[in-house]
Amino acid sequence: MTRSHIVSSFDEDLEELRGKIVEMANLVARQFKDAETALVEKNLKLATAVRENDQMVDQMEQDIEKTAIELIAIRSPLADDLREIISAIKIGNALERIGDYAKNLSKRVAVLNEIDNFEANNSVICQMIEIINLMNKDVIDAYMNKASEKAISVWTRDIVVDNLYDTLFRELLTYMMENPEYITPATHLLFVAKNIERAGDHLTNIAELIYYIVEGVPLEMVRPKGDNSSEANVEFSG
Amino acid sequence: MVNKMNVLNVNEGQTTSVQEPEPKMKAKKVNVYYGNNHALKDIDLNINPNEVTALIGPSGCGKSTFLRCLNRMNDTIESCRVEGTILLDNQNINDKKIDVVQLRARIGMVFQKPNPFPKSIYDNIAYGPRIHGIANNRGDLDEIVHSSLKKAGLWKEVHDRLDASGTSLSGGQQQRLCIARTIAIEPEVILMDEPCSALDPIATAIIEELIEDLKSRYAIVIVTHSMQQAARISQKTAFFHLGKLMEHGDTATIFTNPTHEKTKDYITGRYG
Amino acid sequence: MTDIPENDVPLARVDWNSPEQSARLKKRYRTEKIFKSLAVLSLATAIAALMVVMVSIFTTGISGFTETRIELDVTLDANVVGDIANMSRPELETHIASINVNNILVRSLQAKFPDVTKRADVFALLRLFSVGAQSDIRKVILDDPTLVGQTVPISLLAGSDVDMLMKGNISREVEQADRKITDQQLAWVDQFNEEGKVEQGINWTFFTSGDSREPELAGIWSATVGSFLTLLVTFLISFPVGVGSAIYLEEFAPKNRFTDLIEININNLAAVPSIIFGLLGLAIFINFIELPRSAPLVGGLTLALMTLPTIIITARAAIKAVPPSIKEAAIGLGASHMQTVFHHVLPLSMPGILTGSIIGMAQALGETAPLLMIGMVAFIVDTPGGILEASTALPVQVYLWADSPERGFLEKTSAAIMVLLAFLIIMNGLAIWLRQKFEKKW
Numbered sequence A: 001m002t003r004s005h006i007v008s009s010f011d012e013d014l015e016e017l018r019g020k021i022v023e024m025a026n027l028v029a030r031q032f033k034d035a036e037t038a039l040v041e042k043n044l045k046l047a048t049a050v051r052e053n054d055q056m057v058d059q060m061e062q063d064i065e066k067t068a069i070e071l072i073a074i075r076s077p078l079a080d081d082l083r084e085i086i087s088a089i090k091i092g093n094a095l096e097r098i099g100d101y102a103k104n105l106s107k108r109v110a111v112l113n114e115i116d117n118f119e120a121n122n123s124v125i126c127q128m129i130e131i132i133n134l135m136n137k138d139v140i141d142a143y144m145n146k147a148s149e150k151a152i153s154v155w156t157r158d159i160v161v162d163n164l165y166d167t168l169f170r171e172l173l174t175y176m177m178e179n180p181e182y183i184t185p186a187t188h189l190l191f192v193a194k195n196i197e198r199a200g201d202h203l204t205n206i207a208e209l210i211y212y213i214v215e216g217v218p219l220e221m222v223r224p225k226g227d228n229s230s231e232a233n234v235e236f237s238g
Numbered sequence B: 001m002v003n004k005m006n007v008l009n010v011n012e013g014q015t016t017s018v019q020e021p022e023p024k025m026k027a028k029k030v031n032v033y034y035g036n037n038h039a040l041k042d043i044d045l046n047i048n049p050n051e052v053t054a055l056i057g058p059s060g061c062g063k064s065t066f067l068r069c070l071n072r073m074n075d076t077i078e079s080c081r082v083e084g085t086i087l088l089d090n091q092n093i094n095d096k097k098i099d100v101v102q103l104r105a106r107i108g109m110v111f112q113k114p115n116p117f118p119k120s121i122y123d124n125i126a127y128g129p130r131i132h133g134i135a136n137n138r139g140d141l142d143e144i145v146h147s148s149l150k151k152a153g154l155w156k157e158v159h160d161r162l163d164a165s166g167t168s169l170s171g172g173q174q175q176r177l178c179i180a181r182t183i184a185i186e187p188e189v190i191l192m193d194e195p196c197s198a199l200d201p202i203a204t205a206i207i208e209e210l211i212e213d214l215k216s217r218y219a220i221v222i223v224t225h226s227m228q229q230a231a232r233i234s235q236k237t238a239f240f241h242l243g244k245l246m247e248h249g250d251t252a253t254i255f256t257n258p259t260h261e262k263t264k265d266y267i268t269g270r271y272g
Numbered sequence C: 001m002t003d004i005p006e007n008d009v010p011l012a013r014v015d016w017n018s019p020e021q022s023a024r025l026k027k028r029y030r031t032e033k034i035f036k037s038l039a040v041l042s043l044a045t046a047i048a049a050l051m052v053v054m055v056s057i058f059t060t061g062i063s064g065f066t067e068t069r070i071e072l073d074v075t076l077d078a079n080v081v082g083d084i085a086n087m088s089r090p091e092l093e094t095h096i097a098s099i100n101v102n103n104i105l106v107r108s109l110q111a112k113f114p115d116v117t118k119r120a121d122v123f124a125l126l127r128l129f130s131v132g133a134q135s136d137i138r139k140v141i142l143d144d145p146t147l148v149g150q151t152v153p154i155s156l157l158a159g160s161d162v163d164m165l166m167k168g169n170i171s172r173e174v175e176q177a178d179r180k181i182t183d184q185q186l187a188w189v190d191q192f193n194e195e196g197k198v199e200q201g202i203n204w205t206f207f208t209s210g211d212s213r214e215p216e217l218a219g220i221w222s223a224t225v226g227s228f229l230t231l232l233v234t235f236l237i238s239f240p241v242g243v244g245s246a247i248y249l250e251e252f253a254p255k256n257r258f259t260d261l262i263e264i265n266i267n268n269l270a271a272v273p274s275i276i277f278g279l280l281g282l283a284i285f286i287n288f289i290e291l292p293r294s295a296p297l298v299g300g301l302t303l304a305l306m307t308l309p310t311i312i313i314t315a316r317a318a319i320k321a322v323p324p325s326i327k328e329a330a331i332g333l334g335a336s337h338m339q340t341v342f343h344h345v346l347p348l349s350m351p352g353i354l355t356g357s358i359i360g361m362a363q364a365l366g367e368t369a370p371l372l373m374i375g376m377v378a379f380i381v382d383t384p385g386g387i388l389e390a391s392t393a394l395p396v397q398v399y400l401w402a403d404s405p406e407r408g409f410l411e412k413t414s415a416a417i418m419v420l421l422a423f424l425i426i427m428n429g430l431a432i433w434l435r436q437k438f439e440k441k442w
Helices: A008-041 A044-075 A079-114 A123-145 A148-178 A180-215 B002-015 B063-070 B100-106 B121-132 B138-151 B171-183 B201-214 B227-233 B251-256 B261-268 C019-065 C089-098 C101-112 C119-126 C132-143 C160-166 C183-194 C204-208 C221-252 C257-269 C274-288 C296-320 C324-332 C337-365 C369-373 C394-403 C408-438
Strands: B025-034 B037-047 B052-056 B080-088 B107-110 B189-193 B219-223 B236-241 B244-250 C066-075 C151-157 C198-202
Touching (some): A008 A180, A044 A079, A123 A180, A148 A180, B025 B063, B037 B063, B052 B063, B063 B189, B063 B236, B100 B107, B107 B171, B138 B171, B171 C324, B201 B227, B227 B251, B236 B251, B236 B261, B251 B261, C066 C101, C160 C183, C160 C408, C221 C296, C257 C296, C274 C296, C296 C337, C296 C369, C369 C394
Parallel strands (some): B052 B236, B107 B189, B189 B219
Antiparallel strands (some): B025 B037, B025 B080, C066 C151
């Protein structure tokens, strides 16, 4: 545990900044959860609510940025304080992007709703959302406890999301080849999955930032990649 | 833990590729005692040419004592005893054969409080060249005075009143006069003991700009209590604590990612 | 973190408007008032005492700067003066010094008062005038030899008793036996006075002549020169030695027990009574080295011994007051210790050193006791021409005159004190001026 600052109000300000990050992360996690529910239950009202709530996410990002800039101006932070405050801006940025993906996801709920002829397999999507929300929780835990090892564990777990995405990609590609009518809903679903996969990437970025805050050097291991969809080429079988 | 080790190895591989220049001064196992008080303990520190080295640390940590070792100002304190080797261009300045008067001409010093002599601006700068016999005639002396004032960025402000008393200038101008006085005898190293602590932010900024300029000609060692100042002007930073050199390295590294816990606590303002 | 939370310390509640508080406040103001009034009182007492002294000296002494002259028609009888028509100036001077001026004066007085015939009365009449009246007559003859054979009005210096009478220091109401001047003499003076022949003028003799047995002829010039020569010797010895010692002790001497002992002894020497220095001077300079008695050289040496501690102490204080930053600046530029001291420390401390030295000199100027011990108390009329000739000094002159029984010396004493004070004020003023002029700001 690091010692407290001689100027105790500096500590209070830092605590406030951390609180805002945690709050924002929780909000983003709830957004994904709600989007998932809306998707599964075909609840358009909830989907709209998610879209509207994204403004709150944007608001919080700006708030974090403002607090961080004020801290830099007033406290002239150095060393780990400086790394933490700069990283806070970046974490806020990443969380805002993740929030955007939740919003985008809920937008597609309406489109998918109108298509009746395609009963998609939502379980993979749900599984992906569960994982990224767990990653979200763990990364914030790592952030609060300055635990670089936990951050690394989150960072390595992204491979699972990537693999799931890869699986779903191949599955949907197969559907589309079977029946061209499925192309529209499958593409939308593909985008939904892609959004979740991107959210996972942003979470790994946050994990990298936490590692930097704690250790003072960037995380420079080669991250295991599971998403091979960019190279995927499904052969037409006959 | 395994992961962390991996990461560190990757980093080390990158930093060692930068080539360090041959140091201008090298302190090896320097110990200083004031009577029975062991003020500096086994200090090893290199000072590179054309670089600003900042010495930081809490009051009484020995950074000023170390600075004063570098031009043997501590000789003037009776109870002070210095042990160890300090090399200036591979010559030990603590050697009995070294003439301390010449040494101080080679290693100039600027003090905390601006301390111009209560003489004219001209005489303040001409004093050093006069006692060392640097100028052969009045013309040479004029030339030295003018160029020193220009180098210290004071020429525009005082060129029409060189006969005015040095003490009639403002605090920042006085400090620049002291710097001009120091560079008039063409030293190789300039030591500065908290040169801006008595100045307002604008005067401080002007001095910092001046130090940035001087860096290209001299090796500069500066003691400062302002971490921001050390971060702004220095390339190397050394952190002293309780008479020990805790950490020494690139300023950017010290201020973003100090290795030692004490350094981190000091620069981020935590309980030490 | 400390165990006790600092914020939980209860604040002492003070009721600033309670009667106890206002009473306490009143008491504080009262004690302040009492202290201030006591200080003002003591200051006023001191000023009053000073004023009494000054006024008494001034009222007594101011008349010492004037003299009384009586105009008399003097017949310069050619028979008495002799034939001087063809004499050269030096011959004239020696001749005039030898003529019987007393005879001329007596005849002129008899001409004015024909009824005075008795020998005793003539002497009484003659005593109205000072011995100096004869030189007045000689001077007139010397200035214009053609006046010989004529009767000319000459302003003659009156005797001390007449002088005192005219200045009101001798009362007419007193019985004749109890006063220095007889009724007969009073009548003569009154007659001169009625004819408008008595006048008061500035006593130049006081500033130009030496000591004398006659109050009206006594002056302070030789004492002033003696004091000047003595102080010159004192300054030339004590200033370089004192400043040199101060520089060595303050800048070069190692700080150890021996130098501490020296420092304590210097401070003690400053408090030694001056007469001890007089005894020292007598024993060493006169009895051992056998320098001449009463000489300014010996006086100066003795006073130098006395002044040295003062100069060393003030010079050390002045050197110590030079900011260390200036010394560091010089050393940092590569000046040697010696250069630092002589280029920076000494010039900056010079105003303080000079001030201290002048005050030490002023002290020496007013010193009497040591000079008494080395024989500068002798009756010396001539102005000294060098530091080895016998001489006296201003404060000693004051002491001598104060000791004289003649009424006329009373005002001379006060006048001499005024001159001495004037010199002291000038010297102290010089010290202040020097400090103001050369004091540097840093």
